[in-house]
Amino acid sequence: MPKANFITIGHLSKRTGVAVSALRFYEEKGLLHPLRTGGNQRRFLKSDIRRVSFILIAQKLGLGLAEIEEHLAQLPEGRNPTLTDWQKISRAMREQIDEKIRLLNRTRNQLDQCIGCGCLSLAKCQLYNKDDQLGLKGPGPRAVLD
Amino acid sequence: MPKANFITIGHLSKRTGVAVSALRFYEEKGLLHPLRTGGNQRRFLKSDIRRVSFILIAQKLGLGLAEIEEHLAQLPEGRNPTLTDWQKISRAMREQIDEKIRLLNRTRNQLDQCIGCGCLSLAKCQLYNKDDQLGLKGPGPRAVLD
DNA sequence: ATGCAACCTCAAGCTAAGTTGAGGTCAAGC
DNA sequence: GCTTGACCTCAACTTAGCTTGAGGTTGCAT
Numbered sequence: 001m002p003k004a005n006f007i008t009i010g011h012l013s014k015r016t017g018v019a020v021s022a023l024r025f026y027e028e029k030g031l032l033h034p035l036r037t038g039g040n041q042r043r044f045l046k047s048d049i050r051r052v053s054f055i056l057i058a059q060k061l062g063l064g065l066a067e068i069e070e071h072l073a074q075l076p077e078g079r080n081p082t083l084t085d086w087q088k089i090s091r092a093m094r095e096q097i098d099e100k101i102r103l104l105n106r107t108r109n110q111l112d113q114c115i116g117c118g119c120l121s122l123a124k125c126q127l128y129n130k131d132d133q134l135g136l137k138g139p140g141p142r143a144v145l146d
Numbered sequence: 147m148p149k150a151n152f153i154t155i156g157h158l159s160k161r162t163g164v165a166v167s168a169l170r171f172y173e174e175k176g177l178l179h180p181l182r183t184g185g186n187q188r189r190f191l192k193s194d195i196r197r198v199s200f201i202l203i204a205q206k207l208g209l210g211l212a213e214i215e216e217h218l219a220q221l222p223e224g225r226n227p228t229l230t231d232w233q234k235i236s237r238a239m240r241e242q243i244d245e246k247i248r249l250l251n252r253t254r255n256q257l258d259q260c261i262g263c264g265c266l267s268l269a270k271c272q273l274y275n276k277d278d279q280l281g282l283k284g285p286g287p288r289a290v291l292d
Numbered sequence: 293a294t295g296c297a298a299c300c301t302c303a304a305g306c307t308a309a310g311t312t313g314a315g316g317t318c319a320a321g322c
Numbered sequence: 323g324c325t326t327g328a329c330c331t332c333a334a335c336t337t338a339g340c341t342t343g344a345g346g347t348t349g350c351a352t
Binding site for chain 2: 061098100101105108111
């Protein structure tokens with residue numbers, strides 16, 4: 001059997017295009033769980049390439065690392081994830097995209113109304129009083145959001 | 147003529163729901179340009195209420211303050227913006243939303259393909275090699291994006 | 293057995309979008 | 323004319339998602 005099931009962090013970096021420092025950061029955040037050699041160097045599974053790929057895609061979709069970790073937690077620890085495993089969480093992500101698209105569409109319609117009436121006024125405008133979030137993350141104007 | 151065309155920062159805060167500290171921050175970033183009294187206190191125009199409203203809406207749409215500033219720069223300095231002024235930049239924003247929706251749709255379709263083939267593999271997956279951005283901002287994995 | 297690239301940790305720095313607090317000033321009502 | 327709440331500046335802190343650098347170790351090839 002091929003003993004080279006393990007790859008170094010540099011290798012993983014090259015295969016995914018993600019900086020070594022970022023990979024270490026992902027480990028720190030619990031998104032990756034490499035083994036260690038006797039000399040304390042990380043050894044990743046080949047399937048971690050796919051795992052990192054997933055992280056990148058999910059980030060493109062606007063998910064935060066914490067959310068991504070939750071998705072990844074669905075994957076089996078230890079054994080290599082199967083096609084079915086990946087399909088399951090991909091499907092869950094599709095739902096999230098759909099939700100985002102719905103929200104954007106709703107917001108666009110409301111903006112259309114605002115263009116019409118020129119309101120942009122706090123009291124009346126639907127854009128304020130309804131529908132939060134929209135993938136908004138980080139601090140932001142708390143008084144409005146909380 | 148009504149001399150009370152000016153409002154204090156506290157008043158603006160109450161009318162918009164935005165914290166005083168945030169308003170000062172927006173000024174620092176060039177999004178607001180209040181006048182000053184002899185005693186160095188800020189005095190805003192009433193039309194700044196609308197200006198702040200716009201900032202809030204644009205943030206909901208995922209724009210950063212820098213981008214928002216560019217939009218606001220379209221507004222006439224000095225005179226109060228007219229309905230037409232506001233409609234012009236609202237329409238420009240609509241384009242941006244439409245673009246975001248288009249990108250999300252494209253990504254979703256590609257994800258659907260990935261679900262089918264189970265790929266998620268860097269070499270093949272469309273999700274990587276095509277179509278950047280998607281509203282992605284901040285540092286992020288540079289190697290992939292630059 | 294030695295050289296050197298690639299690895300390690302830990303601390304500090306960066307951007308965005310603010311908040312919090314200290315210490316001081318302004319202006320409006322009584 | 324004085325008190326008091328609203329205002330001022332400036333510096334430091336926050337979270338996310340990293341990067342950069344210093345200083346030290348590993349492991350593979352020769």
